[in-house]
Amino acid sequence: MTVNDILNYTETFAPISTSADFDNCGVLVGDKEAVVTKAILALDITSAVVDEAKREKAQLIISHHPIIFNPLKRVEKNSVVYKLIKSNITALCLHTNLDLSPTFGVNTCLGEALGMKHCSFVPDTYAYIGELDSPISSREFAIIAKEKLNCKGVKYTGKDKVQKICVSSGAGAEEIETAIENQCDLFLTGEMKHHLYIEAMEKGIAVVELGHFKSEDVVIAPLAKLLSQKFPQIEFTKTQTVIDNVEYL
Numbered sequence: 001m002t003v004n005d006i007l008n009y010t011e012t013f014a015p016i017s018t019s020a021d022f023d024n025c026g027v028l029v030g031d032k033e034a035v036v037t038k039a040i041l042a043l044d045i046t047s048a049v050v051d052e053a054k055r056e057k058a059q060l061i062i063s064h065h066p067i068i069f070n071p072l073k074r075v076e077k078n079s080v081v082y083k084l085i086k087s088n089i090t091a092l093c094l095h096t097n098l099d100l101s102p103t104f105g106v107n108t109c110l111g112e113a114l115g116m117k118h119c120s121f122v123p124d125t126y127a128y129i130g131e132l133d134s135p136i137s138s139r140e141f142a143i144i145a146k147e148k149l150n151c152k153g154v155k156y157t158g159k160d161k162v163q164k165i166c167v168s169s170g171a172g173a174e175e176i177e178t179a180i181e182n183q184c185d186l187f188l189t190g191e192m193k194h195h196l197y198i199e200a201m202e203k204g205i206a207v208v209e210l211g212h213f214k215s216e217d218v219v220i221a222p223l224a225k226l227l228s229q230k231f232p233q234i235e236f237t238k239t240q241t242v243i244d245n246v247e248y249l
Contacts, residue, residue, distance in 0.1 A: 001035070001036055001231055001233060001234055002032065002033050002034060002035055002036060003027060003030070003031065003032050003033070003034050003036055003059075003060055003090050003092060004032040004033060005036075005231070006036065006039075006060070006062075006092065006227065006231065006234075007026070007027065007032065007092060009227070009230055009231075010092075010094060013101050013103045013104045013105070014094055014097040014098045014100075014101040014104070014105055015097060016097050017097075018096075018097045018100055018101075019095060019096040019097040019100075020096040023066070023095050023096045023097075024066045024068055024069055024093070024095070025066065025093055025094060025095050025096070025097050026092070026093065027090060027091070027092050028066060028067050028068045028091050028092075028093050029067060029068070029081055029084045029085060029089075029090060029091040030060075030084065030085075030088075030089065030090025030091060031090055032090075034059055034060070034088075034090050035059065036059045036060045036090075036234055037059065037233075037234060037235065038056060038057060038058040038059060038060075038234065038235045038236075038237075039058055039059070039060040039061065039062055039227070039234060039235070039236050039237075040052060040053045040056065040058045040060070040061050040062070040237060040238075040239050041061075041062045041063070041220050041223055041224045041227075041236060041237070041238050041239065042061060042062075042063050042064075042220065042238070042239040042241065042243065043063065043064045043065060043213060043216055043217050043220055043243060044063060044064070044065045044243050045061050045063045045065075045067045045080055045084070045091055045093075046080065046241065046243060047078070047080050047083060048241045048242075048243075049061060049063075049239050049241045049243070050080060050083045050084055050087060050089065051083075051241075052239060052240060052241050053087070053089050054087050054089070056237070058089065059088070059089060059090060060089065060090045060091075060092060061084075061089060061090070061091050061092070062092045062093075062094065062223070062227075062236075063091065063092075063093050063094075064093070064094060064095060064098060064106065064216055064219065064220070065093065065095060066093040066095050067080060067081060067084070067091045067093060068081065098219065098223075099126055099169060099170070100121070100126065102120070102121055104222075104223075104226060105219065106169045106170070106215075106216050106218070106219040107121070107126070107128035107167055107168065107169050108128070109218045109219045109222050110128070110167050110169055110188075110215065110218050110219075111128055111130050111165075111167055113148045113149060113218050114141075114144065114145060114148060114165070114167070114188070115132060115133070115144070116130030116131065116132065116165055116167070117130055117131055117132070117133065118130055118131055122178050122182060125168075125175055125178045126168045126169075126172050126175050127166050127167075127168050127172075127175040127178035127179060127182070128166065128167050128168065129164065129165070129166045129167075129179070129182055129184060130164075130165055131163055131164050131165065132162070132163050132165060134163070135161040135162065135163040135185075136161070136162060136163075137158070137159065137160055137161065137162070138156055138157065138158055138159040138162050138185075138186055138206035138208065139156065139158060141156075141162055141165075141186060141206075141208065142154050142156035142208050145188065145208055145210060149210060149214045149215070149217075149218055150214070151210055151211065151214045152246070152247070152248045153211075153248040154208060154209065154210055154211075155192070155207075155208070155209040156206065156207060156208045156209070157197065157200065157201065157206050157207045158206065159185065159186065159204075159205075159206035161185065162185035162186040162206055163185055164182075164183065164184045164185045164186075165184060165185065165186050165187075165188065166178065166179035166182065166184040166186070166187045166188070167187075167188045167189070167215075168187075168188075168189050169189065169190055169215040169216045169218075170189070170190045170191070170212050170215055170216050171189075171190060171191050171212060172189045172190065172191075172215075173189050173190075173191055173192045173193055173196050174196075175187070175189070176189075176192075176196050176199065176200060176205070176207070179205060180199075180200075180203050180205055184205060185205065185206060186205065186206040186207070186208065187200065187205055187206070187207050187208075188207075188208040188209075188210065188215075189207075189208075189209060189210070189215060190209070190210055190211055190212035190213075190214070190215035190216065191209065191211070191212050192207060192209040211244075211246065213243065213244035213246070214244070217243075217244070220238050220239075221238050224236040224237060224238050
């Protein structure tokens with residue numbers, strides 16, 4: 001099987017044509033025709049992840065965040081792109097197309113992990129809305145999110161009862177406007193600016209902020225499982241490298 005076979009499959013649930021105009025998705029380094037027997041999956045491709053792939057003799061790294069986002073003016077020795085090329089490792093990056101996938105993606109995995117039901121995207125947004133089985137407090141929901149997503153810490157604002165939930169992974173904070181318009185009780189995202197907390201308070205909607213990494217890493221293990229089921233002849237494993245090195249006091 002080749003990188004292109006894997007790409008053709010991911011196109012069935014997260015087509016690159018659906019990615020944002022500013023984005024850069026697909027095979028960004030390497031060869032689409034490269035034969036793959038082992039692949040590493042990670043949220044980000046760091047130098048340490050490339051070293052892990054080399055140790056494991058993986059031919060492919062699949063990541064969420066693009067390894068090339070802004071135009072490159074040079075590829076210096078020991079840069080991540082240089083190491084990928086030198087090691088003959090291909091990089092397949094699935095970013096906003098994986099965020100927006102209505103069948104399998106970052107936000108669908110986030111909603112499932114949080115116990116949300118009857119979920120759907122609001123058209124032309126990154127806002128994924130669903131409901132809990134029964135109302136709980138925002139504190140109880142924050143505790144669930146912390147446990148389910150293995151967070152070291154979360155930020156939240158209080159509300160006695162929440163049931164209709166809007167999630168928007170990563171840097172999805174601006175979708176709080178969509179959450180408010182759709183009369184959600186709580187908005188969950190990776191990163192939240194101060195003025196949006198104030199707006200949320202004024203509009204009576206609770207907020208849970210997980211951190212960018214924890215709100216998106218939720219897709220990596222399920223994606224490895226999905227690809228393993230489709231391509232049993234290839235070994236897909238989630239990286240063992242520590243990428244999120246943020247500590248909390």
